[in-house]
Amino acid sequence: MRWHLIFLIGAIAFSSAIQGCRKKPAAAEADPVENAYSTESDWNNPQQNIPLNYQQTQGQKVFYANCVWCHANSTPAGPSNISNLKPTPALANDGATLNSLSDEYLQNIITLGGSAMSKSAMMPSWGMTLAQQDIRAVVSFMRAIAQPPYQPSARSASPYTGRER
Amino acid sequence: MSVEEQGRISNRLRIFFAVCSVVFLGVLAISPIREQLRAWKDYKRAYVRFAESRPETRRLLADFHPGLDQIWLPQLNVTDRCTTCHQGIDQPSLMDTSAPQPFRAHSIIPHRATEWGCVVCHQGQGLATEVKEAHQATLSWEKPLVPVKYIQASCGVCHRSNMAETPKLNRGRDVMADLYCVGCHKLQGTERPVMLGPDLTNIGNKTSREWIYKWLKDPRTITDTNGNVTVDGYENEEEPRMPRFRLNENELKILSVFLGARKSSPVEPYKFDARILTVWEKKPDTVDQGEIRFRQMFCSTCHSLAVVRGGETQIIGGDIGPELTKVGSKITTDWLISWLRNPQADLPHALMPRYGWSDEDLYKVTRYMLDRLTDPDLLKDVSKLAEAQTAEVQLGTRLFQEKGCSSCHVISGIKSQKDFGPDLSAEGTKTVSQLDFGDSKIPRALISFIEAKTSNPVSVNSNARMPQYHFKEGDVAAVITAVLGMQGPQSVPGIGTLVVPASNTEYRPAGEFGKVYQRYKCDICHKFAGHGGTLAPDLSWEGSRAQRRWIVDFLKNPQTLRPTLIFRMPQFNVTEQEANLLADYLTMAFQTELVDLSAANPAQFTREQAATGKQIYESKYQCQSCHTIGATGGYVGPNLINIGNWLNAAWIQGWLKNPQALVPDTIEPRRAFSPDEIQALTAYLLTLKQNGQAKPAAASGGLQ
Numbered sequence: 100m101r102w103h104l105i106f107l108i109g110a111i112a113f114s115s116a117i118q119g120c121r122k123k124p125a126a127a128e129a130d131p132v133e134n135a136y137s138t139e140s141d142w143n144n145p146q147q148n149i150p151l152n153y154q155q156t157q158g159q160k161v162f163y164a165n166c167v168w169c170h171a172n173s174t175p176a177g178p179s180n181i182s183n184l185k186p187t188p189a190l191a192n193d194g195a196t197l198n199s200l201s202d203e204y205l206q207n208i209i210t211l212g213g214s215a216m217s218k219s220a221m222m223p224s225w226g227m228t229l230a231q232q233d234i235r236a237v238v239s240f241m242r243a244i245a246q247p248p249y250q251p252s253a254r255s256a257s258p259y260t261g262r263e264r
Numbered sequence: 265m266s267v268e269e270q271g272r273i274s275n276r277l278r279i280f281f282a283v284c285s286v287v288f289l290g291v292l293a294i295s296p297i298r299e300q301l302r303a304w305k306d307y308k309r310a311y312v313r314f315a316e317s318r319p320e321t322r323r324l325l326a327d328f329h330p331g332l333d334q335i336w337l338p339q340l341n342v343t344d345r346c347t348t349c350h351q352g353i354d355q356p357s358l359m360d361t362s363a364p365q366p367f368r369a370h371s372i373i374p375h376r377a378t379e380w381g382c383v384v385c386h387q388g389q390g391l392a393t394e395v396k397e398a399h400q401a402t403l404s405w406e407k408p409l410v411p412v413k414y415i416q417a418s419c420g421v422c423h424r425s426n427m428a429e430t431p432k433l434n435r436g437r438d439v440m441a442d443l444y445c446v447g448c449h450k451l452q453g454t455e456r457p458v459m460l461g462p463d464l465t466n467i468g469n470k471t472s473r474e475w476i477y478k479w480l481k482d483p484r485t486i487t488d489t490n491g492n493v494t495v496d497g498y499e500n501e502e503e504p505r506m507p508r509f510r511l512n513e514n515e516l517k518i519l520s521v522f523l524g525a526r527k528s529s530p531v532e533p534y535k536f537d538a539r540i541l542t543v544w545e546k547k548p549d550t551v552d553q554g555e556i557r558f559r560q561m562f563c564s565t566c567h568s569l570a571v572v573r574g575g576e577t578q579i580i581g582g583d584i585g586p587e588l589t590k591v592g593s594k595i596t597t598d599w600l601i602s603w604l605r606n607p608q609a610d611l612p613h614a615l616m617p618r619y620g621w622s623d624e625d626l627y628k629v630t631r632y633m634l635d636r637l638t639d640p641d642l643l644k645d646v647s648k649l650a651e652a653q654t655a656e657v658q659l660g661t662r663l664f665q666e667k668g669c670s671s672c673h674v675i676s677g678i679k680s681q682k683d684f685g686p687d688l689s690a691e692g693t694k695t696v697s698q699l700d701f702g703d704s705k706i707p708r709a710l711i712s713f714i715e716a717k718t719s720n721p722v723s724v725n726s727n728a729r730m731p732q733y734h735f736k737e738g739d740v741a742a743v744i745t746a747v748l749g750m751q752g753p754q755s756v757p758g759i760g761t762l763v764v765p766a767s768n769t770e771y772r773p774a775g776e777f778g779k780v781y782q783r784y785k786c787d788i789c790h791k792f793a794g795h796g797g798t799l800a801p802d803l804s805w806e807g808s809r810a811q812r813r814w815i816v817d818f819l820k821n822p823q824t825l826r827p828t829l830i831f832r833m834p835q836f837n838v839t840e841q842e843a844n845l846l847a848d849y850l851t852m853a854f855q856t857e858l859v860d861l862s863a864a865n866p867a868q869f870t871r872e873q874a875a876t877g878k879q880i881y882e883s884k885y886q887c888q889s890c891h892t893i894g895a896t897g898g899y900v901g902p903n904l905i906n907i908g909n910w911l912n913a914a915w916i917q918g919w920l921k922n923p924q925a926l927v928p929d930t931i932e933p934r935r936a937f938s939p940d941e942i943q944a945l946t947a948y949l950l951t952l953k954q955n956g957q958a959k960p961a962a963a964s965g966g967l968q
Binding site: 133134135136137152153154156157160164165168169176178180183184214219220221223224225227228 | 899
């Protein structure tokens, strides 16, 4: 019965060779904050960090250069300009107000200014100052920090009113 | 042997050969079957199935081909096969997280993945076609993927200047430059500055042996009520440049008495005007007056003080010069007066401007600093130290070199050391075999090595001379990013053609203007023709911007233009002559061709234009959301109450047309004003004038 043995060994070698080829290393689930390009602390809870990808990081940069003065409660220079303005501008992380508005609407109001969208003229138009990709980046940054968190809507929304059609 | 027997043997042989041939065929088949089952071919097939399950199948499969995909960048010595498996890397529809890996598209980045490949940024092994070989360290490949939190290191390999897109890398480079890592290590892209630590040749004139002992023992001197070190003794919220070295009690004492004896040339005591002395010596409020003057002069623009606000100790003020909270317990009177009168005489590279002091101010301010900015408990736990003996001087000289002090500090007569620590200029390319882990338990990988060395040098080598740094949260990662980005000039043969070099920052005007410019150190805060600091406005085009008379008035009595600015221009006490010289030079030399001053005359504007301008300022464009006129308006832009005396008409016109053309990083948005609107707004703004002498800045203190 020696040939039985030889056959068995051959079969095992064959199947293990094939098995060896198919082995895939299991990918460990990575920590999103550790693996982020950069982070922004949650405005409502400074202990919490929100991961940002490259585009959102560029938006963060544009935001802290141009928008932070009126759309945040504190600024790099200290006091916020928010108290001087009426109507009061929305905070950039105000998900309750901004989540229902479409990306196109937000890009439009930044590009064209408040008066073009029948809002307060205190919001200037940024279309001649910022590049479109900067404006898209700012919107993606605002989406990233929104509280409650932003969930993209499946339905398309009007770029002029921001409401779902 | 019978026939029967022979038949049985041949029968057995036949079966044996049959089995052998089957096994042989099977073994031969392993190779092609293995090839068919290669992981990357699995991924290729899986991608086709995945693409067919999506509505945009046609677009996803447009560039598909069944073989290996490869990107070859000969200049960077990179062969990149990552796109063999990561096939959707450039498909916009696969960007969200619902697309499975490895087919997910890359989020938006400045370099297209299909042009530059993956390993230029992520590192790893580009040639590999096995998952593990490509991503992880194996026996034959020591460089795994760089973790995403350090990915900006890869940007730094080619981009040697700081870019806005890489905040972490910039932060790491800045921290390393601030802490003078270059004092001991060779770094890529960082030259050794002329001065690292202070020159200690005459340190014995400046301070006491006991203070030196305390400083060497722990350069951070402020502790909160729980005994935690909250703020260091040197710089505002930053790691002190002088780190804490590992010195034992004996070494501390020897170094302190050795340094206390360094006074080769004594300081001449300053003779105050006798009349001033008799008046101010006896006044009960001299110290208070000194404090007021200290604030009026805006010393806090560069120096910080610890202030107790609502039960919390806060450090308020700038970080260009040292923190002064306890300076009165440190320095001697004669040294302080001589320093204030002429810092550069003591230290040729000192950044401090040479103020024009009156005897009265000098006396008041020094009294304030020496009486009020003190801490009686600072030196209470330091025992008195005796004058240095010859043996201690010899030992001290040796310790000064052995501990690496002479890498950053100069003492004339003691040889200065360069490259005291290991060369880090190509640290990012080092392999595990080039690193000395000793018998530590650290994982054998470059990143773990740098992480351990940065956060606790002794964890790698118990005899490490490198001092312990206390980085702020996030700064460790920033420093590691900067170190990983140093890959040496020759790391890649063709990289020289791709490297974006760092810009050089040397600008030294000559002549009379140059002397005043050097005296007041204008470039510490202001930028001139692209060179200088960023604390204050860029003055490269000041001649086009401001009216000459306004410049003279401002230099004599600086006051803030922007309500939210914390930093203010110090009162240098410039003379009339200096103010006129600076104003003449600024208006003549620092102009831009974008603004033609002769084209706009303030007299050309009509009253109607100004009325229209006021109307569109207030209603159509609502400029008051950012600008204040008088008491109402926003904090963001400058106060416009005196703009008619401040700016040139042509500058206002040019500014309204395109602010970024004049100041590229200004936050004023460019608006689509019509030419008539620009005329009207300019006319209105020119009518805004504050008459009479402006209120002196003295009304508000520097620390507020």
